[in-house]
Amino acid sequence: MSAEDHEHHEHEDNYERAYGESAENAPEAVDDAPVAYGYWRSLREMEAGTATKSDGNELPPVPQVSDPLSRRNFFHLMGASMALAGVGACRYEKEEIVPLARRPEHQTPGQAQTYATAYDLGGVGHALLATSFDGRPIKLDGNTEHPFASGSIVPSSNATRHAGTSTFAQAAILHLYDPDRSTTPITKAGGSTIDAVKVALAELRKAGNIRVLSEGTSSPTVRELQRELTGKGVVWHEYESISWDNERLGTKLAFTRSVRPVAKLDRAETIVALDCDLFVEHPAALKYSRDFARSRRLGGTLGLGKMNRLYSIESVFSHTGAMADHRLGLRSELGLPFALALDAALGGGAAPTSAFLKEAKIKKFLDVLIEELQANRGKAVVVAGRRQPPEVHALVARINEKLDAVGKTLDYIEDPDLDRPSHLQSITALARDMQAGKVETLVIIGGNPVYDAPVDLDFAGALAKVRTTLHLSEYLDETSQKCTWHVPKAHFLEAWGDCRTWDGTVTIAQPLIAPLFGGLSSIQLLALLNESDRPADELIQKAHTTLNATGNWKQHVHDGFVAPAPPQPGTFAVGALPPPPLTATQQGASLLDKGVEVTFHYSPFSYDGRFANNAWLQETPDFLTKVVWDNYALVGPETAKRLGIENDQMITVKVGDREVELPCHTIPGQARSSIALVLGGGRTAAGRVGGGGTENAHSVGWNTNKVRMSTGFEIAMATSVTAGSGYTLASTQEHWDIRTGLKPSITQEGIAQRLPELIKEVTSVELATNKTWMAEPHQGYWDDQHVNDPSKRRGFSLFREKEYTGHKWGMATDLSTCTGCNSCMVACQNENNVPVVGRKEVMQNREMHWIRIDRYFGGTPDEPQVFHQPLTCQQCENAPCEQVCPVGATIHTDEGLNDQAYNRCIGTRYCANNCPYKVRRFNFLDWNKEWREARNKLRRLLFNPEVTVRMRGVMEKCTFCVQRIQNAKIHAKAVRRSERPGEVDAPLPDGDIVTACQAACPTEAIIFGDLADPNSRVSRLHADQRTYDLLPETYTKPRNKFLARVKNPNPKLTPPKAKAEAKGGH
Template sequence: MSSLNDTNQPGDGTWRSLDELERGGELAPGAEHEFPETSADSQVADPMSRRNFAKLMGASMALVGVAGAGCKRYEKEEIVPLARRPEDEVPGVPRYYATAWDFAGFGQALVATSFEGRPIKVDGNAAHPFAGGGTVIGTERHGSSSPLAQATILEMYDPDRSRTVLKDGAGATIEDFRAWLDGERANLRSRGGRVRILSEATSSPTVARMRAEVAQSLPGARWVDWEPVSFDNERAGLRAAFGKPVRPLPHLDRARTVVVLDGDIFVEHPAALRMSRDWARARRLERSSLGEGVMGRLYSIESTFTSTGAVADHRLPLRSELILPFAMALEAKLSGGAGPGAEFLAEDKIAHFLDVMAEELAGNRGRAIVIAGRRQPAAVHALVAKINFALGAVGSTVEYLEDPEPQRPDHLEGLVRLTRELHDKQVDYLFILGANPVYDAPADLDFAGALANVQTSVHLSQWEDETSKKTTWHVPRSHYLEAWNDVRTYDGTITLAQPLIEPMYASVSILEMLQLLTGSEPDGFAAVKATFDELRPSVTWRAALHDGFVPGTALPVATGIAVNQLPPMTLTDSQKGGTRVANGNLEVVWAPSMQLWDGRFANNVWLQETPDFLTKVTWDNYAMVGPSTAKDLGLKNDSLIKVKVGDREMEVACYTMPGQAPYSVTLVLGGGRTSAGRHGGDGKDKRGFDTYQVRASAAHDMAAGCTVTATGKSFQLASVQEHWDIRAPLKKDVAQWGIKNRLPMLVRETTHDEIKDAKWRAEEDPAFPLVSLFKEKTGEDGYPEDKVHAWAMAIDLGTCTGCNACMVACQSENNVPVVGKTNVMMKREMHWIRIDRYFSGSPDDPEIVHQPIGCVHCENAPCEQVCPVGATLHTSEGLNDMIYNRCIGTRYCLNNCTYRVRRFNFFDYNKEYREARNKVRRLLFNPEVTVRHRGVMEKCTYCVQRIQNAKINAKNERRELVDGEIVTACQAACPTEAIVFGDRNDPKSRVRRLHEDRRAYSLLNDEYNTKPRTRHLARVRNPNPKLESTGSHDHRGSH
């Protein structure tokens, strides 16, 4: 890679990739072309592409018809509909059910949409006391949710799901398994001390109750929890600080200053949705939770660029291993003690950053908070607890809740002990519930080898995965929408999960497996109901099931806690040194994939094809290195590098990430599966890289003393970072004056101080008058005088974290297809909404801004003017509609689209669903949205089906539409409420107020007079003047 420096900066100061920065701002070759030069026919002729295409058919689009076979419903008295009373079913009308999902030991409150017995979509439960957020209109609850939660619905209809019990790899039945279990019950009881249960982490109170029953039924049996990505470091640190484990609950809506040490609180954290919402409330100028005109400030110190760092007002790239001495120095400055004396702390930039940040924290006592990321060691979390006490944050910006399982061993500690027992042949029976330790256990434990020493092993899993292939018995696990359960959300609120459909295959849930172990008849409903009755709640079972939670069950706030005297903290030589180290002393950190997490979502093609929110890579995991590190070590993008950690090494794809801390390498987890399914890796076609093979128990989250070398081999990653570049038609069509003066206005920014000037506006008067050939009838306020709806959207760049929730929600709602890695590399991805990510500043320490863009529904739409068959046209309410059966696929509209948001179906993604195994996918798709076929153009419709449903409901109820009643899929999912939809002609609507806000601007309207119905709101940063004056960031009013 050639040298990258500030002299390469493009004229507008923004760039989307390092390749573009190297080109001095020139766009990628061929970026101005809407379609690649490669012929579609040549791809069909390629056998490799045909094979991959045929595989994708099992996980993309479906036929319009929906089969009823396998769609068996529970007795209606056991299911409480969320949104309709009485409980009579109207054909074609969706029903909503409160439910929950247990993910990595923390519950997620959800609402599932069901069409005639088919669950087709999940959203957050907006009425939930902790996880709530979003819009509650009458009986419908549109709550925010994560991309992972949105995509779980796809897993229920996965053709690769396990469908039958296996014994020693051969087919069996659930009756065979039960007969074996009954026959072994006496042995299990007599040899209970040689029985182990290894389970994925769960927050279920019923599971906790049944664990006690299992202990009574099998005396001496021991339970072990395992999660490869956990918050046990935080738990251990707070145990050291307070003498017992507690759970921190930040309140970012109360904090003027937030400092995050090497963590991603907006994506990785189990309370990410809540913290995203609270942070956004403290950032809104119009209704800030901190008071009128007050805006919170966010600092992020991290090794890997995260969504938190991307929206931070100040970010400091720093190796993860240096966070401990940095935190020690911060605590010393706040307490007046002596710092650790590490060499890097004396570097001018870091020293000044630390001084200014410490001064601000001290000045905001009671209104500040420090949060440490999950990968940081226990010592850092203990220090952070001490700092928060010193800042007066406890009881204000953070509360500490009682831990629901104070005696639970840490995950890694439990797994290490269990594996040692397996190697020593001290276990006769091993029951594995949901976990996949053969794939994700630390490499030095050799769990697969240890498992071979067990007399009989049983694995309960939704897929026949790597662990299933090594066990005696494999039992299919029910999807969470097929089973009864209860979970605790992060604050401890007990949330009920009710099934929407009877198990589609011969499967059992974790609760039912535990009942089988104790000799009881499997009945998940009875187990959950028994737990509910023990609570003696203030509400009835029916009310709790309807609402989805049990009020008053949140964890109590820990009282009487104080920080203990912390033991002396010692630093390693690399922690005492400077920021620059030699190869052989590099740092390696492991991070969960934002698409695949720890690998459990590897066969979920929605997530596989969702671009990473920062790298924009799809379908693979990789190693991230910083630009300066790549230059020093001779590493290049789209190549394989060798990473050596201790005595283990592996080859992995290299991605050069701007803002990655120097001499820190991030290995993304989740790839390299060998038994995940046809799309996640089946042992025949490799998908990604198994980064667990260099992860050891002694250095589980980060390791020092590592070596990285180039191999000279190439590997192409499917990145969309330079696809659909909105600047390409500008550079082609706009004169030089426009290139110089208008390109910076694509994404607009200002500062909190600048916007205090009443004259400041994001949108200036147009350089040239915008003249219309038509006389537009408007009132004095500039809006039409008639009462026709004018649907519009506002997107706030200041609160968008780029989390991709909107993208996956849109895909789920609108039957958007998946095209696969090969077609993604050919710029054929089909997402209706994309999130453009722009960098500015130095490649080693850039700023980032996210810009979501879908069809903006231009009033003067260029696409409508060129369609020869009238397949795209304008409605009286301002929607740019598609008539799919008119479209003949000329693609003129795509070529003429200013915003490059139209998508073309190069293939018929429905064809292969006639195969028997893939027919289950037919049950997934939304019957209110047309399934498109080959040769048809598609794009965002503003969720027109939701608009029509709301209008029909209002008409039936003889009333007018209420502002906020229509919630688009992207708007519902957004955790920060950055997307607002409504009627612009309603003078009281929120979208109209936002359209008239000083921050609002119409993208490219001055250049093309398109009059878009979607307006963006400029991002407002809140930099500390003492840091901004040093030039730590090249801030500008707009990009």
């Protein structure tokens, strides 16, 4: 590890953590042999054959605080404090009050308002609703009225519409109030002004020979400005490091022009994802997640008793692979011969002769898949991912045509950017001209090509050969530092804009706050370059006159989109496809092939590096690895063993003559002979969080772009992989294990037997034919589990149980539709002012998230299954935490909420010790101390004013968004009084209260409501036969119940389960 790049990654001396080595003796899966499926959380646990290693304590040992105070210094400070106590207590801190001289129309002080807006990510638009509190935006959610972004999981005409969001959308608020954003234009000679920028742009127009390099965009207004500029001689280029251009090029091969496929997962009975993450990474992930959930529900869009079946073929575990009924771990480079075999079996071209297709496991998987696809013509769809080459996407188009999917489970729409070259072609041509000295002026709109352009293009060196360069960006990043001019870019919540969602719906972005740093939007800068100083909203209106839209401009702004929304799907026929050539590796490949492929994957922490300075994202655990604050190389256990590398070890990956050093993380399910490199790390000019900035902060992670070249941009072959020194990744995968409380009383074997009680699953056939399936896993732990009807179970409490006569708030979580996307976690952090603690504190079990998503593996390390379980405060009616608090800081309300009185809490942590679910969080330090510093004054605008900001020494946990409950009740009473004077009580219609996690969930896996209303959706879910409590033997009577996960496996690919023996384990 070089000292220059990785000095910041030295181990903390007082903390040591060991994952296990690779599973050397993992049992092999045998076809048609009974398999006893166990559950485990990490490879180390799987190897040991026991539960997670722990000393049995429910609370981790308290490590030394970050700022230890000696006894001598304590008395010095106490003496000074006592001397100043009288002076400090004389008066309150001075505050400035700036009242409004005139109240704005339709605005009530202290009352939140919502506005429709949108943002563009990677050239695809996403519709949002922004919540503004007294003029400052504080929360983002999905636009529930948008035709593409919203819908209902329940197939009913009167069902409430829902729109989820991604983690990137939820975290954009923190990005807005980031004090590290650029505040002023800068030239190489020093500071500048916006007026100086306008003068400079006028001079550049006169000089001519201008090139524009834009980040990916779907804005119709930008496209109109592009058309006008190219008519004046400006040459336009566009580049995104994470691009779906392989799909565009593939459809062009199939149809002679590029089109955009839009899958209809709510109509598909069989879904095949070929190296494609439909639910998080895909540009239409939110839509696909919702549609998948609609057809995943028994009695959903497919009809009574039917649900879809999902097949996933991929190299690295994705959210789609985790949800799949059947998953095949396969190197990404083998996607082409696999698609050829599928196409040939359905009547396409000649079948490939690749060796790996003849191996028993692959052959059986392929034969069963082909048989099902042929049986479900018109009811199946195949989707390929962005890493697959254009030839694969062309084959997939022909496969879908053979399956009669077009118009039924798949639509094609015209590509909005029909004539645009691919991003890789565009930046390669630009870099070549820059190196040749053919470019005199380059205007870069967004993006960061110095950091993420293919390394063999040497973009930084080429940029130095251009006489005048200007970069519009939100940060003074790596590219801006190399340019003649840097211009601060306005955040999408500060400027007018527009974009297109994946289906082509034109969506409007309106500003909610004046630019905090006086920046310009892309539209404004391009307008200046086009000799126009017209306001951005006028330019957008002008561009929209060509859309033949109905309605007026104000209506479009109010709704957030232009109607009629999407263009009509076209009819397309696949032409003749030339047989794609296979490499020698693809022809002779075996699952045990000695070669190692390298694939590049987006980062859940920073996307492609652009969000590296966002602490919310950096501290959100990856859905699979549970790693935070670092990127890494993912390696399978068997591959790691063959290469001689171990978990938590630095490795050097060499591709061609380039190499990068980064930590290795071994993970079950990773395809053999395949290494996945996560992008987005190693930024040197991201800010104080992500690296660089005014304080020269150390980089977070490693720059994997060092081995990403224009050839092998998505899939490359490693020249060598060598092991280095050790390195401990910060991971939460073994934190807050609710099984630790069981250890003092039972054996490790007994704990493993109890795990099926935590993560229940059932097949669709079992659910339909066996009404008592819930009682079958009983191991003698709790006799009443034999009774499937919760009302007949016995339970006893030493305390008098409370009777609830009013509202009874409850929640239901459907494990069948939870994809583990983490949106609920970031939404909760935003809504409830949950602090960030940093990498070092996470390693000491001090993370503060109110929601965690427990991830369990099932099966073997070679062919594991993945299970997600979102866990938050269970709002127990017989809450153990309330019984041990010595000061009554945690109490029960008349509506059944387990409330926390922060000003009473003295920090004994008895409540956390007595909580069987491990969902309480303690403020070991004052995490918000830095936010009170002058430089972070801006960030304080982010806080939700309806939620208390907690201090050091205080316990906190989920409140079921009590502030939203109270707001709904107040609003209902106000409406009631106006309609019926004298009546105080007002009913709350089901769906009026939506918690932050529920609003963010794309699949509506989380449902909140009033259990006192027997017709509410949550009441109906609580009465569902799949519903169960966590740890029912504790008799806590949780208000948050889970619905067992339902899978729909193909019987021909499912080995019979070995029936578990009944053991007490006590």
